[in-house]
Amino acid sequence: MGDVGDVKSYGSDCFFVDQWYARHKSGTPDVQGRTMLSERAREFPEFPAALAFMLVLPPDEVRAALEERLSFLRARLSELEADLTEGGRFLPRVFLVESEYQRAVLGAELDHVRGLVDDLLRTTAYDVLRISRGRPVEGGGRLVR
Numbered sequence: 001m002g003d004v005g006d007v008k009s010y011g012s013d014c015f016f017v018d019q020w021y022a023r024h025k026s027g028t029p030d031v032q033g034r035t036m037l038s039e040r041a042r043e044f045p046e047f048p049a050a051l052a053f054m055l056v057l058p059p060d061e062v063r064a065a066l067e068e069r070l071s072f073l074r075a076r077l078s079e080l081e082a083d084l085t086e087g088g089r090f091l092p093r094v095f096l097v098e099s100e101y102q103r104a105v106l107g108a109e110l111d112h113v114r115g116l117v118d119d120l121l122r123t124t125a126y127d128v129l130r131i132s133r134g135r136p137v138e139g140g141g142r143l144v145r
Contacts, residue, residue, distance in 0.1 A: 047109075063120045066113055073110040080106065 047069075054062050080103050087096050 059120060059123070063117060066117045066120070070110065070113055070117065073106055073113065077103065077106045077110060 057065075080099060084096055084099050084103065087099070093100075
């Protein structure tokens, strides 16, 4: 754990404390927490934006990058499962809900990326080129619906 100015860093998660308080000045912490629980924030993760590059990169590079991401996701999910199992031995569930949420999100991303890799294994470079030019793929390119 380290501090960098107004940024508190915990592993790979960063909390911009000053910005959060600036957006949520009104009310007490319980009101702020209730607001955060009930309202979906506009979050902009990098990965969905990166998916747009799939059409401009060679299919083999895309597949390799996604397989690398799969390896990371599997490892992180395994770590999280171990932490949850260990924590579940002595902590009430209410103290584990953040990790449970992370596990659910990681699991969904893992499933999605695995599906993309499977589709890329069945899609030829020719299919990808036709897709990028807006032409239908004959006989099996699953990346197009």
